Amino acid sequence: MLHSEVSQHWGVIVCKHCESMVDTFSTNKVVTYYGVCDNPECRDRRRDSEHRTASAEDA
Numbered sequence: 001m002l003h004s005e006v007s008q009h010w011g012v013i014v015c016k017h018c019e020s021m022v023d024t025f026s027t028n029k030v031v032t033y034y035g036v037c038d039n040p041e042c043r044d045r046r047r048d049s050e051h052r053t054a055s056a057e058d059a
């Protein structure tokens with residue numbers, strides 16, 4: 001169904017690794033958040049970076 005209200009803005013969540021759109025949500029203004037998509041490669045990268053941070057703190 002089409003809504004006549006066109007003033008509503010949408011926030012968008014994009015993957016910080018592959019920049020694909022992960023999700024959208026209604027907001028008062030246009031915003032962009034960075035997250036991680038369902039792509040296994042992107043999830044692995046996130047886990048890898050967390051691993052590196054832990055190692056750096058350990059060293």
Ligand SMILES: [Zn+2]
Pocket residue numbers: 015016017018019020036037038039042
């Ligand atoms: Zn991704």
